[in-house]
Amino acid sequence: MTSLKKKPRRGLKRVIAHIALFALIGLLATGLGVYGNALMNKATGNARIPTRVDALHKETENLLKAEMHATTTDAKLQSQMTNGFSAKRKSVKNAIDEMARSGADDREIILSAIGTYVEGVKGKLGEGEALTAVVERVESVKEALVSKISESTNEAVDAITPKSVRLSMSVSTTENYAVMYYHTALLWIGVGLIALSALLTVLWFTRDEEGRARLGAIIEPFDYLLPFFVGVAIFTVYPMARVAVMSFQEKYKLGRNAAGDFVKWGLGNYKFVLFGVEGTTNVFMRGLRNTAIYVLITVPISAALSILMAYLLNQKIKFNGLFQTAYFIPMVTTATAVGLVWRWMFNENFGLINALIQFISPTSQPINWLQSSNHAVSMAVLVIYGVWSSLPFTIILLLSGLQNIDDHLYTVAKVDGSGASRIFFRITVPLLSPTIGLVLIINSISAFKVYTDVVVLWNGSPEGYAMETVAWYIYNNITTSDGTHSLGYAAAAAMVLFVIIFIFTMIQKYIQRKWVYQ
Amino acid sequence: MTRRIVFRTLLYIALFIGAVVMVFPFYWMISSSFKTAAEMNVFPPRMVPNNWLNFDNYVEAWHTAPFATYFVNSIVVCVSSVAVVMFTTILAAFAFSRLNFPGRDLLFTLLLSLMMIPFELLVITNYQTMVRTGLYDTLYALVLPFTSSIFYTYILRNFFLSIPDSLYYSAQVDGSGNWSYLWKVMVPIARPSLVTILLLNAMASWNSFMWPKLVIAHDEFRTLPYGLFTFTTESGSHNEIIMAAATLVVMPMLILFLFARKQIVRGVARGGIKG
Numbered sequence: 001m002t003s004l005k006k007k008p009r010r011g012l013k014r015v016i017a018h019i020a021l022f023a024l025i026g027l028l029a030t031g032l033g034v035y036g037n038a039l040m041n042k043a044t045g046n047a048r049i050p051t052r053v054d055a056l057h058k059e060t061e062n063l064l065k066a067e068m069h070a071t072t073t074d075a076k077l078q079s080q081m082t083n084g085f086s087a088k089r090k091s092v093k094n095a096i097d098e099m100a101r102s103g104a105d106d107r108e109i110i111l112s113a114i115g116t117y118v119e120g121v122k123g124k125l126g127e128g129e130a131l132t133a134v135v136e137r138v139e140s141v142k143e144a145l146v147s148k149i150s151e152s153t154n155e156a157v158d159a160i161t162p163k164s165v166r167l168s169m170s171v172s173t174t175e176n177y178a179v180m181y182y183h184t185a186l187l188w189i190g191v192g193l194i195a196l197s198a199l200l201t202v203l204w205f206t207r208d209e210e211g212r213a214r215l216g217a218i219i220e221p222f223d224y225l226l227p228f229f230v231g232v233a234i235f236t237v238y239p240m241a242r243v244a245v246m247s248f249q250e251k252y253k254l255g256r257n258a259a260g261d262f263v264k265w266g267l268g269n270y271k272f273v274l275f276g277v278e279g280t281t282n283v284f285m286r287g288l289r290n291t292a293i294y295v296l297i298t299v300p301i302s303a304a305l306s307i308l309m310a311y312l313l314n315q316k317i318k319f320n321g322l323f324q325t326a327y328f329i330p331m332v333t334t335a336t337a338v339g340l341v342w343r344w345m346f347n348e349n350f351g352l353i354n355a356l357i358q359f360i361s362p363t364s365q366p367i368n369w370l371q372s373s374n375h376a377v378s379m380a381v382l383v384i385y386g387v388w389s390s391l392p393f394t395i396i397l398l399l400s401g402l403q404n405i406d407d408h409l410y411t412v413a414k415v416d417g418s419g420a421s422r423i424f425f426r427i428t429v430p431l432l433s434p435t436i437g438l439v440l441i442i443n444s445i446s447a448f449k450v451y452t453d454v455v456v457l458w459n460g461s462p463e464g465y466a467m468e469t470v471a472w473y474i475y476n477n478i479t480t481s482d483g484t485h486s487l488g489y490a491a492a493a494a495m496v497l498f499v500i501i502f503i504f505t506m507i508q509k510y511i512q513r514k515w516v517y518q
Numbered sequence: 519m520t521r522r523i524v525f526r527t528l529l530y531i532a533l534f535i536g537a538v539v540m541v542f543p544f545y546w547m548i549s550s551s552f553k554t555a556a557e558m559n560v561f562p563p564r565m566v567p568n569n570w571l572n573f574d575n576y577v578e579a580w581h582t583a584p585f586a587t588y589f590v591n592s593i594v595v596c597v598s599s600v601a602v603v604m605f606t607t608i609l610a611a612f613a614f615s616r617l618n619f620p621g622r623d624l625l626f627t628l629l630l631s632l633m634m635i636p637f638e639l640l641v642i643t644n645y646q647t648m649v650r651t652g653l654y655d656t657l658y659a660l661v662l663p664f665t666s667s668i669f670y671t672y673i674l675r676n677f678f679l680s681i682p683d684s685l686y687y688s689a690q691v692d693g694s695g696n697w698s699y700l701w702k703v704m705v706p707i708a709r710p711s712l713v714t715i716l717l718l719n720a721m722a723s724w725n726s727f728m729w730p731k732l733v734i735a736h737d738e739f740r741t742l743p744y745g746l747f748t749f750t751t752e753s754g755s756h757n758e759i760i761m762a763a764a765t766l767v768v769m770p771m772l773i774l775f776l777f778a779r780k781q782i783v784r785g786v787a788r789g790g791i792k793g
Contacts, residue, residue, distance in 0.1 A: 010695055171649055178651045220696065221619040228610035231666030236632055238641035246642065312533050325779055327538035329544060330783065332775045334725045335765035336743040340750060341547040344757050352546060355562040356588060366561075390538065393786060400787035449636055452727050460751050471638050475732065478645055487642060492640040 002012045011216025014412065015204060022197035030190030036183025039176055042171065051160055056106070056152040060113045061085060061092070062147060067141050068121060071133040080124045081134070088120030106150040114142065119508055119517045124501070144471060197284050247491035269492035287468035288500075293379060295447040298386040302394055303439055305387065309396035311428070329390035339456030342385050345371055346457075352443055385453055394439050401435030430517040437512040441505055448501050451475065470497050497513070543571045544768070551762035558758045575762035579749070582759070585766060587738055590744035595660045595741055596723045603719050604712070611664075611674035612700050618687060626675075633668045641732065648733050658743065659733040664723075665696045670715045673788065674783050677703060677711040713783030717778055724771060 035408050053239075068081050076363040092113050099109045120139055125131045171177050177356070179186070203215055250268040276282025313323060329337060345352040354366040405428065413423050451471035454462040461470050470493060477490035551559060552567040552575070578584065606723075614626050648659045681704060689699045705712065727743040734740055740748065746767045750760050775782060 043687070069551055134714075171654075181650050218619075221613045221622075222619040224609040224613035224696075226615065228606040228666045228671065230634070231606060231662075231664075232629070232668070234647070235663045235666070236635065236668075238642060239640040239647075240632075240635055242643040243639050252741050279667065309533075309536055312529055312536075317529065321779070323533055324536055324783065325776070326541045328779070328783060329772065329775065331786070332721055332725075332771045333544075333768045334727070334743045334746075334771065336725075336727050336747050337767045338543065339549075340746070340760055340764045343541045343545065344550065344761065345546060347757075350559055350561050350563055350757075354562055358562065382662075388539070388543075393611060394781055396786050409715060445636075451638075451640055456747065460747070469729075474638050475728070478642060478732065487646075490642050494636075494642060498636060502634070514615075 012153060012209070014216035014219055014223075015212055017201045019197050019204065020117030022193045022200070025193075026190045026193030026197060028190070029186050029193060033183045033185075033187030034191050035179075035188060036176070036179040036341075039168060039180045040162045040183060043174075043180065044160060044407075045119050046166045047165050049100055050159050052153055052157050053093070054101050055156040056100070056109055056113070057093050057096050058111055059149040059152050060110055060145075061089065061117070063145055064114055064117055064138070067137055067145070068134050071137045072130060077125070077130050079302060081121050084121035084124040085117055087123065088116050092116050106153060107146050110146045110149050111142070114138065114145070139206065213252045243491045243494055246488060247495045248430075249487065249488055252487065260308070269486075269488040270496070273489055273492045283463070283468055284470070284473050284496075285488075286466060287470045287473045290467060291378065291448060291450060291469045293442050294382060294386060294450055297383050298390065299440060299443045299447055301383075302387045302390045303436060305397050306391055306394035306435065306439070307432070310395050310402055311424070313395065313399055314402045327395055328392045330389050331396075333454045335389065336400065336456055338389065338455060339385070342381075342388075343370065343457050343459075346381055358500075367439060375466055378465055381457060382450075382453060382467065385457065386447070390443055390447075391454075394443060397439050397442075398432065398435055401432050405431045437508075437516045440512075441508050444504060444508070445501055448497065448504070529594065544772075547761050547768070548765055550758055553758050554760075555756065575759045576766065577761050578756075579763040579766065583745060583749040583763070584737060585742075585745065585749075585763065588740050588742045591739060592724055592741040592743075595657055596720055598657075598661045599664055599723045600662075600716055600719050602661065603667055603670065604716065606666050606669045607674055607715065608700070608705060608712075610671045611678050612696075612704065613696050614671070614675045615678035616700075616704070629668050629700055630672065641729070645732055654733055655735045656737060657739055660726075660730055660739075663729070665721070670719065673712055673715060674708065681707055710781075710784075713781055714788065717774075717782050718785055720774075721771065721782075743779060760790045 028206075029054070065082065069078050072078065095116065096109055096113060099112065118135065121134060122131055125134070166181060169180070171175065174180065204212055207215065208416055246300055249271055250264050250266050273284045274282075276285065309327065313320075313327070317323070337465070344350075348354065348366055348368040351369070353369065357364055358366070367377060369377060374380055390483070409427055409431070410423060413427055449471050450469050453471055454467050454472055458465055458467055462472060468476075474490045474493050474497070476485060477485045477493065536711060543751040549565070549567050552570055553564070553570045554568070554572065554574070557564055614622060644663050648663075653659045653662065653684045685703060686699060689703060694702070724741075724742070725743060727747065730741050732746070734744060736750070737745070746763055749763055
């Protein structure tokens with residue numbers, strides 16, 4: 001007889017809370033969006049003034065001068081006229097500026113400018129035939145000039161739209177940049193939230209208590225998902241789409257102080273990244289080559305060594321904990337710090353590696369590992385460090401895979417009289433193959449993204465030693481703002497990297513179907 | 519019988535050599551940090567410093583660069599990041615496992631596919647977003663882009679799925695709602711998984727280098743790895759001081775590892791992706 005009264009009440013509270021919250025936040029967002037829009041319009045107006053002044057001034061001077069010069073063929077007179085213009089130029093400019101800011105229309109401004117210039121010419125020419133000719137000419141073409149100048153001024157001014165201003169404003173000098181830049185998004189979000197709130201209100205009033213409670217229950221999962229998805233939407237989904245689009249936007253200007261503005265759509269970024277410019281080295285390709293070699297050498301070696309070590313660690317040994325600690329330490333330590341030690345160990349004059357080599361064969365020359373002109377030597381450094389630092393993680397995975405193999409399989413095999421190596425190759429390896437396959441894929445994916453290693457080993461400038469990588473190329477294009485770098489290139493390079501990783505992984509998965517034990 | 523002994527000895531020798539190879543760079547780092555410049559610049563290099571208690575390099579490093587600031591920044595960022603991520607992950611994993619809504623499983627599969635996208639691609643826009651919202655060169659920029667982790671949600675969801683339905687239903691009969699069920703029942707049960715996520719997240723945050731290098735310009739907001747890097751590029755070739763600084767940076771994680779080794783190893787094995 002007593003129904004569960006608690007449940008409906010909770011659902012009700014939830015719906016009401018959502019109606020209120022959505023309305024509030026929606027209003028706030030819309031308000032900010034409107035504010036940002038107003039700021040944008042104001043900024044556009046402000047940006048237009050200098051352009052208008054400039055256009056009015058230049059057009060008036062040039063066209064008027066041409067008309068005056070057309071009244072005579074005497075070069076001396078013409079140069080006197082030009083002098084007249086020069087004398088009055090500054091005051092005309094100031095006058096135009098003042099009049100424009102106080103709201104005068106084009107006609108007034110142009111007529112006033114013309115008047116001042118004529119004064120200036122009068123001063124240089126003095127009374128006489130030439131002056132009369134000029135004044136007559138000016139009177140006759142005055143109206144035509146006004147409309148022509150006005151037209152081209154409007155053209156120049158119309159080119160300055162809120163959109164163009166938004167893309168060319170500078171982050172550091174514009175107050176409220178964020179609100180202005182994102183005002184459209186804010187408006188959409190705000191309106192959307194208000195609409196949701198309205199929808200919920202409508203649903204509320206068209207339902208009875210049971211229905212309302214059920215509404216609350218439907219909303220509930222989204223509450224739990226919201227914090228998570230806000231992050232995913234802003235920092236994963238949106239960037240993915242944006243970068244894909246950006247890779248097709250050419251001459252994208254760097255976004256630190258000048259927001260993104262681009263020249264046109266096209267494959268120019270990809271062309272530059274993949275084919276470079278005639279006569280210069282294609283840095284991306286060099287980076288790609290380095291990265292590819294790195295992946296193809298490091299991953300298999302690391303896997304092989306790890307299988308061996310994991311196998312050894314899996315035997316029943318004492319001091320298991322101690323060994324594990326030793327093997328896994330490199331994994332938790334900061335790569336930057338560890339890279340520095342290796343850099344010191346590879347030092348040409350005082351490094352440990354050269355000391356070891358000398359110890360083994362006293363007659364050999366010390367190798368300049370990090371600054372060698374022999375590219376293979378530099379790659380060797382990267383590979384050695386890469387293998388070493390990837391061992392712990394790989395061993396952990398393989399060890400875990402080994403431990404998942406049922407002991408009784410070994411027992412049965414031993415009873416059958418199989419030797420250790422037979423057991424290893426016929427039982428252990430096949431059963432371990434899924435883990436090996438997984439390790440190969442995971443390690444190659446992260447090997448393609450190698451960045452910190454080259455930066456630390458070569459003291460921040462791997463490019464000086466031809467040791468760029470693809471990831472480095474991307475980062476370099478983001479942070480360098482000169483003519484030869486751009487976000488567009490970074491975007492194109494990132495897309496290429498993504499595709500390469502994807503294809504490589506797919507190929508691996510396909511091949512693995514053949515040898516991985518299902 | 520002798521065969522066995524030979525094998526066992528070889529086994530231990532191999533393991534020992536391997537262990538030395540893995541650990542030696544750290545020994546080298548620490549021992550070098552106690553050497554003087556004169557001791558460093560000799561060939562062949564010396565295994566043991568003259569004076570194991572020569573803290574000069576540490577003092578020098580501490581004074582040359584604001585390691586205390588870097589340290590504090592790293593801690594702040596690490597703790598904030600872990601707290602936020604735990605919150606979003608627990609809620610989302612709960613929604614994807616215990617709650618029902620249309621398209622739940624399809625959405626989750628889509629989410630998993632997003633994991634494939636390399637951060638190097640997202641970095642470009644995330645960088646721009648940080649600049650445009652005025653968060654460039656602040657600690658917020660180090661925390662905000664990483665508030666959601668699909669990977670950790672995946673791990674936790676799997677664990678939540680293994681908690682029997684009966685617990686949920688009996689809690690419902692008792693009149694508890696989803697929220698209290700989540701926090702009073704599921705979270706305590708999921709503690710091992712949560713500890714794993716916490717450790718992996720903490721390690722990733724502490725060791726991150728690439729992103730801070732991109733979005734931080736001022737010394738006062740640098741975290742340890744990036745601060746260390748700036749320190750070395752600027753302090754030239756005083757390697758003994760660099761080694762001291764490196765040791766300082768590595769110590770916290772090293773100590774954490776010594777205490778939490780089992781958890782970390784188990785977590786990595788289960789997760790299958792590096793922290």
